[in-house]
Amino acid sequence: MSEHIKIGLVSISDRASDGRYEDQGIPALKDWLGKALTSPWSAETRLIPDERPVIEQTLIELADEAGCSLILTTGGTGPSPRDVTPEATLAVGDKEMPGYGEEMRRISLNFVPTAILSRQVAVIRGKTLIINLPGQPKSIKETLEGVRAADGCVVHVGIFAATPYCIDLMGGPYVETDEAVIKAWRPKHAIRPKQD
Ligand SMILES: Nc1ncnc2c1ncn2[C@@H]1O[C@H](COP(=O)(O)OP(=O)(O)OP(=O)(O)O)[C@@H](O)[C@H]1O
Numbered sequence: 001m002s003e004h005i006k007i008g009l010v011s012i013s014d015r016a017s018d019g020r021y022e023d024q025g026i027p028a029l030k031d032w033l034g035k036a037l038t039s040p041w042s043a044e045t046r047l048i049p050d051e052r053p054v055i056e057q058t059l060i061e062l063a064d065e066a067g068c069s070l071i072l073t074t075g076g077t078g079p080s081p082r083d084v085t086p087e088a089t090l091a092v093g094d095k096e097m098p099g100y101g102e103e104m105r106r107i108s109l110n111f112v113p114t115a116i117l118s119r120q121v122a123v124i125r126g127k128t129l130i131i132n133l134p135g136q137p138k139s140i141k142e143t144l145e146g147v148r149a150a151d152g153c154v155v156h157v158g159i160f161a162a163t164p165y166c167i168d169l170m171g172g173p174y175v176e177t178d179e180a181v182i183k184a185w186r187p188k189h190a191i192r193p194k195q196d
């Protein structure tokens, strides 16, 4: 049996938040989740500048007040002076989840050599998993879904594959996915029977 999940989507960009360009981060996140999730979900969206106090306050509000079990951020993970998303994320986290950043950089190296410049982190705050994704809108699908060969076969599994089980272990809602987009990996004992 699946359960409703509230997901925080945070686009962190100076230029998108002040209107110099249109934000493509939140639409890209919504688009991918709309294709990937088969269990019920709703989004809380925020478009904010690269200001560390604003990022921290936004993450705290979405986790502690809005009740998001998962928060995905996009933007502000590079080496520029204004890129402070990882620092803000680590500051509000109780536990770091280093596998996410390690795996995203490995996946992204299949697309761009500059993937090593990306400093993404993931943390758990209370009952909320917070994951930083890179800022390039196309990198959202790339990191969540992984790498496919020309015939469509998955050659490097995306980071979302492990995320529903992580949320299970944190005591959150049971999230299900469309296996054609991303297969949610759980040990056999943790898989609930599908309902018609
Ligand atoms: N929200 C967004 N909408 C559209 N494109 C974006 C967005 N965020 C980032 N990008 C693109 O991805 C690139 C890398 O993202 P990064 O987070 O490093 O942004 P940036 O160069 O610090 O600029 P800004 O914070 O003003 O978006 C940006 O230079 C921009 O081309």
Ligand SMILES: Nc1nc2c(c(=O)[nH]1)N[C@H]1C(S)=C(S)[C@@H](COP(=O)(O)O)O[C@H]1N2
Pocket (backbone or CB within 6 Å): 074, 075, 076, 077, 078, 079, 083, 107, 108, 111, 112, 114, 115, 116, 117, 118, 119, 133, 134, 135, 136, 138, 139, 140, 142, 143
């Ligand atoms: N999957 C993927 N990862 C990516 C990219 C990309 O196009 N696809 N762009 C990279 C680039 S050009 C940079 S500078 C770093 C910086 O992260 P940021 O975009 O969040 O600042 O992410 C990298 N990671």
